[in-house]
Amino acid sequence: MIHSTGSTPIDAFYRFAIAAEQIAATTKRLTKAAILGSYFPTLEDDDLRLAARYFAGSPFPQFDQRVLQIGGSALMNALLIVSEAESNLLQAELVKRGDLGDVAADVLSNQIAPTLRLSEVGEAFAALVEIRGNKKKITGIVDLLKRATALEAKYLIKLMSGDLRIGLREGAVEDAIARLADQPVGRIQWVNMLTGDIGETAVLARHKQLDTARMQLFHPIKFMLASPVEDFAEITTRMPEGFAVEDKYDGIRAQVHIAAANSESRSLHGATIDNVRIALFSRTLDEITGTFPDLVEALTALDLELILDGEIVPFQGNRILPFQELQKRLGRKTLTDELLQSVPVAFVAYDVLYCNGKVMIEEPYSVRRSILESLNLNTPRLRRAISQQFKDVTLLEQEFQAARDRGNEGLMVKHLQSTYKPGKRGKDWLKVKRAIATLDVVITAAEVGTGKRSRFLSDFTFAVRASETDPTLLNVGKAYSGLTDAEVQELSDWLKQHTIQEFAHGRVRTVEPKIVLEVTFDRVQVSKRHKGGYALRFPRILRIRSDKPVEEIDTLETVRNLAAQLEDNHKDATQLVDRTSIASET
Numbered sequence: 001m002i003h004s005t006g007s008t009p010i011d012a013f014y015r016f017a018i019a020a021e022q023i024a025a026t027t028k029r030l031t032k033a034a035i036l037g038s039y040f041p042t043l044e045d046d047d048l049r050l051a052a053r054y055f056a057g058s059p060f061p062q063f064d065q066r067v068l069q070i071g072g073s074a075l076m077n078a079l080l081i082v083s084e085a086e087s088n089l090l091q092a093e094l095v096k097r098g099d100l101g102d103v104a105a106d107v108l109s110n111q112i113a114p115t116l117r118l119s120e121v122g123e124a125f126a127a128l129v130e131i132r133g134n135k136k137k138i139t140g141i142v143d144l145l146k147r148a149t150a151l152e153a154k155y156l157i158k159l160m161s162g163d164l165r166i167g168l169r170e171g172a173v174e175d176a177i178a179r180l181a182d183q184p185v186g187r188i189q190w191v192n193m194l195t196g197d198i199g200e201t202a203v204l205a206r207h208k209q210l211d212t213a214r215m216q217l218f219h220p221i222k223f224m225l226a227s228p229v230e231d232f233a234e235i236t237t238r239m240p241e242g243f244a245v246e247d248k249y250d251g252i253r254a255q256v257h258i259a260a261a262n263s264e265s266r267s268l269h270g271a272t273i274d275n276v277r278i279a280l281f282s283r284t285l286d287e288i289t290g291t292f293p294d295l296v297e298a299l300t301a302l303d304l305e306l307i308l309d310g311e312i313v314p315f316q317g318n319r320i321l322p323f324q325e326l327q328k329r330l331g332r333k334t335l336t337d338e339l340l341q342s343v344p345v346a347f348v349a350y351d352v353l354y355c356n357g358k359v360m361i362e363e364p365y366s367v368r369r370s371i372l373e374s375l376n377l378n379t380p381r382l383r384r385a386i387s388q389q390f391k392d393v394t395l396l397e398q399e400f401q402a403a404r405d406r407g408n409e410g411l412m413v414k415h416l417q418s419t420y421k422p423g424k425r426g427k428d429w430l431k432v433k434r435a436i437a438t439l440d441v442v443i444t445a446a447e448v449g450t451g452k453r454s455r456f457l458s459d460f461t462f463a464v465r466a467s468e469t470d471p472t473l474l475n476v477g478k479a480y481s482g483l484t485d486a487e488v489q490e491l492s493d494w495l496k497q498h499t500i501q502e503f504a505h506g507r508v509r510t511v512e513p514k515i516v517l518e519v520t521f522d523r524v525q526v527s528k529r530h531k532g533g534y535a536l537r538f539p540r541i542l543r544i545r546s547d548k549p550v551e552e553i554d555t556l557e558t559v560r561n562l563a564a565q566l567e568d569n570h571k572d573a574t575q576l577v578d579r580t581s582i583a584s585e586t
């Protein structure tokens with residue numbers, strides 16, 4: 001039952017939940033913004049900070065290193081306790097609804113009056129971070145849920161699981177803040193990028209103090225992305241004045257933040273060595289400082305305030321090693337000295353976003369590149385991407401081959417005048433990759449294997465997105481080869497913990513769609529069995545893309561295009577055979 005908000009205080013979490021419900025109920029962007037637009041002005045500054053962060057989907061600001069780290073199963077256990085429902089019933093509901101928050105709203109019937117305040121939710125989240133041990137954490141969650149009405153519990157669970165799923169992204173919150181302050185949205189995005197806190201941004205905008213925002217380091221800035229190029233002629237058309245050509249390194253994207261350490265009390269990301277603070281972030285904007293202690297040490301030598309963009313690659317002697325080498329080091333819980341030595345890495349810098357007090361994002365590529373060239377990036381652990389300027393494309397074929405010979409994936413072509421555009425996949429950066437067809441897909445189900453893999457979930461059903469705008473997942477195939485035993489074992493453990501539903505005594509499971517794989521295959525077939533209408537023939541896993549978020553996997557349209565392309569190639573090949581056979585007959 002939804003209570004009226006008439007008697008509830010302005011800062012009640014219940015009001016937040018009501019606004020969230022209203023936002024979920026409409027698909028119209030403007031209506032969503034209008035709901036935020038009437039809710040935000042009612043709040044005091046401190047509550048506005050929290051509400052803006054929560055609507056952006058995160059319990060803490062981005063600059064804050066704290067994470068709730070509450071897994072789906074802990075939330076499920078807490079909900080089992082509070083609701084006193086049958087485990088089977090909750091599981092079945094979860095499969096049906098796909099979101100534990102929605103399940104909570106269905107199964108909870110606690111008819112208490114709403115009393116939780118936004119600030120109390122903030123305190124409860126802060127306290128949960130401090131709790132160690134799964135059991136104690138579940139007790140903490142149970143205590144919080146018991147203080148909530150069913151509707152509030154729905155949104156508490158959604159916040160704890162890291163996604164509100166009400167069709168509202170951070171961009172929409174920025175939009176609403178912009179409308180309220182009568183400012184261009186670009187200005188709000190800029191301040192949010194500088195401060196790393198949508199809550200603080202909302203408060204600055206309200207007080208007309210956007211000008212006072214300064215760059216805060218140690219929160220990730222969204223990465224600029226590249227678009228694939230079909231043929232070299234496209235480069236000539238887009239960049240007639242010339243362009244920069246870099247190697248496309250095959251590693252994991254990383255952003256480095258470096259500054260002198262100070263005693264600021266905020267719990268910032270990163271680690272401090274010799275009074276220098278260093279943080280590394282992945283393309284998914286997660287902190288990965290702890291995975292690369294050897295790089296952290298090397299980076300302290302730079303002795304400047306910097307944000308660098310680049311790639312972490314396996315690197316030994318003077319050579320870049322295959323990506324698979326790096327995989328041995330990723331996802332490991334403990335990093336032994338042996339492992340660090342057996343898989344040495346280097347950070348190859350290719351961009352600079354901030355340098356000694358100056359934000360470089362709006363400077364053209366050529367200016368950013370010259371700063372990069374002034375840095376000491378010529379050590380075994382710190383490198384600079386090779387960059388050459390070309391006026392026409394005639395030499396690119398040769399360059400592509402040279403990059404491949406150096407162990408790299410291909411080329412990146414960059415517009416010399418382009419600014420750095422955080423989070424955008426535009427045409428200022430073009431990628432020229434190897435010719436084999438690959439797809440980035442997500443695992444949706446898993447099955448135990450055979451032989452020595454019979455103890456593990458090692459056969460993976462995978463899906464693509466319906467389209468760029470429709471996140472519905474459509475299965476397109478099933479793969480079981482391509483990963484090492486260690487990878488399979490790790491993946492299997494993860495999938496067991498993130499199972500949605502079990503069949504055949506756990507031998508087959510649907511799983512949370514979070515693990516992205518890069519797969520290759522022989523052909524794309526039209527298939528009646530698969531909802532999307534296509535199936536990949538003989539798929540093989542090239543690698544686990546832990547650096548890629550599910551939102552960026554390939555779409556059905558790409559599959560359709562590949563099917564058409566491969567079909568054409570096939571025709572070309574048969575025609576060739578036909579002609580030669582005719583030739584040999586005559």
Ligand code: AMP
Nearest residue numbers: 226246247248249253311350385412431
């Ligand atoms: P893809 O993952 O295929 O979409 O290709 C884009 C990725 O290429 C980026 O996210 C980077 O991780 C990687 N990359 C490798 N070398 C470069 C480079 N020189 N400049 C920009 N991105 C690069």
